[in-house]
Amino acid sequence: MTTCSRCQRNLFAEKPVHLPDSRDYCAACCESMATDSFEMETGERFTQWIEKHPRLVMRYQPMELSVRRLSFFFPLAAAVGGIAVFGIGCVKYIVAGLPLLYLALGVTAILILAALILTYPKASARLGGGFGLLALKLFVTGLSLAAPIVALLGMIRFGRPVGFIVLGLSSILLFGWLASRGLVAFMRAQNFELTLEDGVFHLTHGPRAETFGMDDVERACVVRPGTIGATEGALGLKNGLMLTLDTCLSDLHALGVVMDLHFNREFPPSAEDLARVRRDKLRKIRGLS
Numbered sequence: 001m002t003t004c005s006r007c008q009r010n011l012f013a014e015k016p017v018h019l020p021d022s023r024d025y026c027a028a029c030c031e032s033m034a035t036d037s038f039e040m041e042t043g044e045r046f047t048q049w050i051e052k053h054p055r056l057v058m059r060y061q062p063m064e065l066s067v068r069r070l071s072f073f074f075p076l077a078a079a080v081g082g083i084a085v086f087g088i089g090c091v092k093y094i095v096a097g098l099p100l101l102y103l104a105l106g107v108t109a110i111l112i113l114a115a116l117i118l119t120y121p122k123a124s125a126r127l128g129g130g131f132g133l134l135a136l137k138l139f140v141t142g143l144s145l146a147a148p149i150v151a152l153l154g155m156i157r158f159g160r161p162v163g164f165i166v167l168g169l170s171s172i173l174l175f176g177w178l179a180s181r182g183l184v185a186f187m188r189a190q191n192f193e194l195t196l197e198d199g200v201f202h203l204t205h206g207p208r209a210e211t212f213g214m215d216d217v218e219r220a221c222v223v224r225p226g227t228i229g230a231t232e233g234a235l236g237l238k239n240g241l242m243l244t245l246d247t248c249l250s251d252l253h254a255l256g257v258v259m260d261l262h263f264n265r266e267f268p269p270s271a272e273d274l275a276r277v278r279r280d281k282l283r284k285i286r287g288l289s
Helices: 027-033 036-042 046-052 062-095 100-127 131-158 160-189 252-263 271-286
Strands: 056-059 192-197 200-205 208-213 217-221 232-237 242-246
Touching (some): 036 046, 036 252, 046 252, 062 100, 100 131, 217 252, 242 252
Antiparallel strands (some): 056 192, 232 242
């Protein structure tokens, strides 16, 4: 006889709900673990929705892929434009016969400052504390204050060539950093797919392919789309590995309910509580709350 995997109740009088984790649950357990936002987003109850989706597929939505693609190509184009402006400024500077030592020292100082800012978190963690960390903070702070002052004095003293150089170099550094972040985000979303079917996870990320069972997941923190302040969830495996999941993945909401059912063994609410929750959901859907 089939029993609910969560509350251990015999399901002889009702149809069990079979989830992609290969377990059977009663309808009361499923609806008590599904949040209000699930029905508001899908338009139907979790038990009805999951019967149509026996295989959960988590992949990035087309709109999200387009956004990440633009977040890489737009800053990249701006950085390339910065290279052109920087080159024009250097040519004008050399043609005008201005001192090359000032140009070399200024560009080197800005590049050193950018490198220090990017590597500061790792460097501070490596130093730990004491005089070394204090000296690094003072050096970065002093260079940060001196760089714009020297650049402004150079523009006043040597005119537009230095202005072109400062503008171009700033564009290269700023938009180049944004483009690198956009590229990482886009590569993370490219060809990513995580499926859950019959209690087995199948992970595909480009050439990488892995398989692990539902019982291998020891910890789970799967946030639901629309959660305020939430950016991602995670599945912690028994071998210590951690798989992070973005909220823009499709079917992530349903995975959260499945993981709640997998880990939470509390008995579901009473029939009266479920009826009250059901009425509250309908009021929210109809806009009567």
